[in-house]
Amino acid sequence: MKKLILVGLMFLYAVSGTALAGDAAAGKAKSAACGGCHGFDGNSPIPAYPKLAGQNEAYIVKQVHDFKANTVRQNPIMFGMVAALSDQDAADIGAYFQAQSVKDVAAFDETKLAAGREIYKGGNMQTGVPACQACHGPTGGGMAGIGYPQLGGQYVDYTLAQLKAFKDGSRKNDDKNLMRTIVEKMSDEDMAAVANYIASLK
Ligand code: HEC
Numbered sequence: 130m131k132k133l134i135l136v137g138l139m140f141l142y143a144v145s146g147t148a149l150a151g152d153a154a155a156g157k158a159k160s161a162a163c164g165g166c167h168g169f170d171g172n173s174p175i176p177a178y179p180k181l182a183g184q185n186e187a188y189i190v191k192q193v194h195d196f197k198a199n200t201v202r203q204n205p206i207m208f209g210m211v212a213a214l215s216d217q218d219a220a221d222i223g224a225y226f227q228a229q230s231v232k233d234v235a236a237f238d239e240t241k242l243a244a245g246r247e248i249y250k251g252g253n254m255q256t257g258v259p260a261c262q263a264c265h266g267p268t269g270g271g272m273a274g275i276g277y278p279q280l281g282g283q284y285v286d287y288t289l290a291q292l293k294a295f296k297d298g299s300r301k302n303d304d305k306n307l308m309r310t311i312v313e314k315m316s317d318e319d320m321a322a323v324a325n326y327i328a329s330l331k
């Protein structure tokens with residue numbers, strides 16, 4: 130009996146402890162400080178800053194958490210930006226950006242699309258690279274339910290920088306090394322090709 134109660138309590142804790150539900154309306158006001166770089170609707174106007182429009186709440190909350198911890202994903206600008214955010218703030222802001230949508234594809238190099246598409250859709254059997262779409266979705270929408278990020282329409286420079294950061298280990302916040310085990314098998318050309326294909330998705 131005691132055991133049953135304990136299991137029941139643990140279950141309750143697990144359910145209530147998984148995620149705070151974000152409130153998009155509250156998040157809109159709280160995200161004002163983010164809009165200067167990421168765009169007020171998450172469509173960042175310049176490639177130096179990633180688009181957040183349509184990005185899923187769970188992923189945004191995790192990144193805010195990781196920037197705050199400043200260990201597995203470090204960025205001096207974002208470290209300062211998230212310092213004062215509570216978990217509830219992060220959830221609200223995440224809910225707000227998730228409710229927006231990517232307005233446009235990003236600029237891409239047409240000559241790299243075919244090679245990029247091949248990797249994104251089918252991976253590379255020879256080198257053991259899995260198809261990106263298995264986790265990031267056929268059109269780059271990600272998987273909101275499990276917090277896998279949306280990639281579609283993102284700036285080439287940003288996507289490429291993240292792939293390189295996973296490869297050189299400066300970004301290591303991917304649970305179970307999901308991304309690091311993939312990029313170690315990719316060449317610079319592969320990464321550039323797939324980053325251009327991703328920019329073309331919407
Ligand atoms: C001064 C510019 C600036 C401001 C203001 C800013 N950011 Fe950022 N943000 C960046 C940069 C630069 C990056 C890319 C960091 C990297 O390369 O890892 C980033 C990355 C992010 C990411 C990761 C995106 C991804 O796809 O992984 C999230 C989430 C984020 N910012 C949320 C916020 C939130 C929430 C706020 C407001 C509280 C905010 N940012 C304010 C510059 C800014």
Ligand code: HEC
Pocket residue numbers: 179191248249258259260261262263264265276277278279280288291292302303304307308311323
């Ligand atoms: C097995 C699942 C899986 C596969 C396959 C996969 N990814 Fe990922 N990817 C993830 C997860 C999970 C994350 C988020 C890591 C984190 O928590 O920050 C991620 C993050 C990323 C990011 C960073 C996004 C951002 O906004 O900062 C990029 C870029 C990316 N993946 C590209 C790719 C490409 C290109 C491929 C194919 C060559 C690929 N992924 C295949 C699971 C996967």
